[in-house]
Amino acid sequence: MKNKDKTLNLDLAPIERRNILVSGKVQGVGYRKFVVGHAVKLSLTGFCKNLPSGEVEVEAEGPSEKIQELVRHLHQGPPGGEVEKVIVSSALTLKHNADFTIAY
DSSP: OOOOOOSOOTTTSOEEEEEEEEEEEOSSSSHHHHHHHHHHHTTOEEEEEEOTTSOEEEEEEEEHHHHHHHHHHHHHOOTTOEEEEEEEEEOSSOOOOSSEEEOO
16 A cells, blocks of 8 residues: 655654854844744754854754755844855764754
8 A cells, every 4th residue: 555645754854964154143133042933943953152253153953854944044034133144064963952052
């Protein structure tokens, strides 16, 4: 008997981790809270943090489709923010964080 359900089962999707560097006016505008809100809605784990350079670093772990959706949100940013550049690269290892947090 063939399975007629063609929906993607994200529980079986491979898990990956991405390091994302966001530059522009992304500090002091609620950007990290914005990131956490979207990451939690997408059931991703990882963290985001401000860097001394004025950029925000995001590490997100989960199914590729969910990470891609997060990246689309990162390009937009919160009201008052101005995203100039989003650079996505593969993280070397999975870390299996329990949730998504703001790191300090």
